[in-house]
Amino acid sequence: MKRYILNSFVAAIILFAAACKPEIETPAGSTAGQANFSKYIAVGNSLTSGFADGGLYLEGQKAAYPNLMAAKMATVGGGAFTSPFFSEEHLNGSGYISLTALVNGTPTLTPVIDKLGIRDAAKHLDKYSGEIQNLGIPGMRVDLAFDPTFTFSAANPYFERLLTDAQVGKTNYFQFIQGRNHTFFSLWLGNNDVLGYALNGAVTVPTDPTTALTDKVTFSSLYANFLNVLTAGGQKGIVGTIPDVTAVPYFNTVTVAALLNAAKAINPAAAAVYIQTGTGTIRPATAEDLIRLPFQSEGLFGKPNTAGIPYGLHPLNPIENKWVLDKDEVIKVKDYVNSYNSSIKSLATSKGLAVADTYTYFNQVKTGINIQSVGINAAFITGGAFSLDGIHLTPRGNAVIANVFIDAINAKYGSTIPTVDITQYRGVKFPDK
C-alpha cells in the first residue's frame, strides 16, 4: 500500500511536470524573407558534390553542405532537393580512402574498393539520369566550365556520369547548369582554378588544363557570366569566396620542421632540408615552404640516390619542385586567391547577392575554433573538419560550412533558415582496433 502511494505520487509528479515544460520562443518566427527557396540549385565543384576522403561516395554526397542546407530550407518553403546519389548497392561510388590503423600517431590509409559505382573497364562511373539540383562536379573550374572544345565533359568522370551519351563531349558545365527553373542558387566555384596548380606543387603541366592557373581578368569575366545566367530571372542566391588553399591540411601536415626532426633522429648531423624551388634554385627549406601531404607516404625522404646522397637532405639531391609549394609560390597562390575573392565579392555585391565568406571562415578554422562544444581545427585527421585527403570536408566540416551559408543567407534576405546541428555529423572515423 505504502509503495502504491509512493509510486502514484511519483507518477503524478512526472505527469505534472511533463505538462509544465519550459518553452523557448523564437522571436523572428519562420519566414523565407525576400528569398524563395522552392527550387534551390547548387552550382560548384567537389566541395558542393560532397566529395570526401579522396572520392565521391554516398555518405559524403548525403552530407554535402547544399543537401544539409536544403533540408533546413524545407521549413521556410524549400522544396525537394535532388542529388546524383550513387545507389545503395554501389554506395562506395568512385572509391575513397579510409583510416585503417593509427599507430603512435602514424596513420595507415587504405583504399576502399568494394561496392564501387564503376560501370566499365575504362573506369567510367555509374550514370545518373533524372533531374538534379546538386550540380557540384568534382574538379570543376571556372575556366573549364566554358571549355569551348567540350572535351572536359568527357574527360571528367564525375561530369560524364551526369550526361546522356548524346551530351558527352558536346556540352560544357556553363551550358549544363542552365534551364533548370531555379528560384534560388548557391555558387561556390573557383577553388580549383588555383588549387589545381597548387596541388601540383605549382607546376603547370601543358597537357593538363586542370593544373593551370586561371588568369585573374578571365576569372572575373567568366564568373560574371555565371552570375548573369543564374540571376537572369531575378533569382536570389549566395556565392562563396575561395578558401586560402594554404589553410588546408594538405599543405600544413608535412612540415619542414617535422622532416628535419625525423632526419635528426637518424643522423644528428642533419642540418637542413633541401628543396628545389619553382625557379630551379636549390636551397635549404624554411617554415614558409609548404610540402604536399602525399610526400609522407611516397617513401622518398632520406632515400639515397645512386651516388649515395640522401633525398631531400643534400643540395645534390633536393626535394623536387612538384612536392613543394615554395615561399614565392605561396605568395603567388595567395595573390590569386585574393584577386579571385575580390572579384567574387564585388560581382556579388553588384547583383545584390549574399556572400558566404568561407575564406575568412577557413582562416579561423586554421587557428582553431570551438563551435557548440566541438573543437575544430585544420589538423590532419584529428582536426575534425577535413577528411582524409586533407582538402575536402568531413560531414562535420560540411555542417559547419552549411551554417556559414545559412547565416549569410538569413542576414541578407531576412529569412530564418534554421541552422544545422553540427554535433550530429562526424569527423574522421577512427579504426576500432
Next chain:
Amino acid sequence: MRKILLSALLSAPLWVLGQGFQVNLQGQKQIGMAGAGSALALDEASVFYNPGAVTFLEKNSVSAGVNPLLFKSAFKQTGSNVTEDVKNKIAPPFEFYAVWGPKSNKWKLGLGVYTPFGGLVDWGDNWSGKYALTSLNLKAIYFQPTLSIKITDRIGIGAGFVYNHGDVNLQRAIPVNFPDGRSGKATLDGTGSGYGWNAGLYIKTLSNISFALVHKSKVITKLNGGSAEFEVPGSLTSSFPAGNTFNAELPLPATTSLGVGIPLSKSTVLAFDASWVQWHIYQDLSFDYATNTPALVDTKSARNYRDGSSFKLGINHQASEKLALRAGVGYAFSPVQDGYVTPEAPDADRYILSAGLGYTPTRHFEVNASFFFEDVKSRKQKNIETGLDGTFKTLVYAPGISLTYKW
C-alpha cells in the same frame, strides 16, 4: 618521421556549480515560506537555518523529510528551430534532524543531515550540446552536529561542524568517431569530502520582532582518485589510457544570511531572509589526471563566478491548533556571468514561489508538506570556452513532505 602526432583531441571534461546546484530545500516549514525563516525558532530545521535559534525550540524532536525535485531545463541552439529538453529524472534532496536538550536548560544539542548542493541533469546521449555534457549527477550530503546556547532569554548562539560527503558522476561525448559514426564518451566518477562550519545568532527583541545573523562557511570538497573512463575507438586507447583517475576540487561557497521575523498577530508571522552567497571562490576548475597524454592534458578552466544573492519572504499562519498554512516568494541573482553558462547548471536569475501546510494530529506527531517552484529566466548565451551557443530556460518543481516526532 611520418609521425603525425595527435593534437589535443578534447579539452578534458569539466563541471561547474551554479545557483542551480544550490538546493534550497532543508526544512518543509521554511520551504513553504520560500526558504525564509532563519529568524524564527520554527522547528528542528533551525539546525541548518540558524543554529542560534535551536536552543529556543520548546521540545526535543526528530524529523525526516524528502523533496523529490524535477529540474526541467530546455535548450535551443541559436538559429535552430529545435528545442531540446532534459529527461524527467527525480533528484531526492532530503533532510534529517534531531534536537535534544534537558528541559528548562540553557543549551541544546542538534544534528542535521541535509543536501545543500546537488544536481541531476540528463540531456540524453545525442543532444546538440553533448560534447559539453550529456549528464551530471552531483550530490553533496552535509552532516552537522550542533550546539546551541541561550546567552540570555532573548539571545541565542549556536554553531555546528560540517562534514561533507560529495558524489559526482559526469558524462559527456568526445568528438572522435567510431567506424559506425558514433561518438566517443567520457565518464568521470568520484567521491570526495570536505569540512566547514555553520554558526548563527538569534535575537528576539522586546517587541517580539526577531533577528538572525547566520554564516555557513565554504566547504572545499576534494575529490581524490576518481575514475576517469573513456570509451574511444581502439586506435585511440593509447591516448585515453584505461584505468585512469583524476583529482579535482569542488568549492562549495559560504553563505551569509540576515533574517527578520515579524509577528503580525498571535497566529501569523512574517519572515524575511537576505542571503549573500560567496561564489567568488569559484574562479577556475582544474582537473588533474593521473596519466596524461598529448590528447588528455590537465585542464584549468576559468569560471570567474561572482557572488550571488537571494531575497525571500514567507508567511506562516496557524489556522487552527492543528493546521498551519504557509506561503512564500523570493528572487535570486545568479552568480554565473555572461559567457560562463553551461548545461551542467544553466543558471540565470530566478523567481521563487512556494506554499506549504502543516498538520499536528497529536501532541507528538507532526506532518508538514510543501511545494516549491522556481522559474529560472530564459538566458541566451555563448559559452566562452566551449562555444556552446543557445538559449536555456529552466523550471524547477519540488513537492515535499516530512514527519516529525516531538517529546
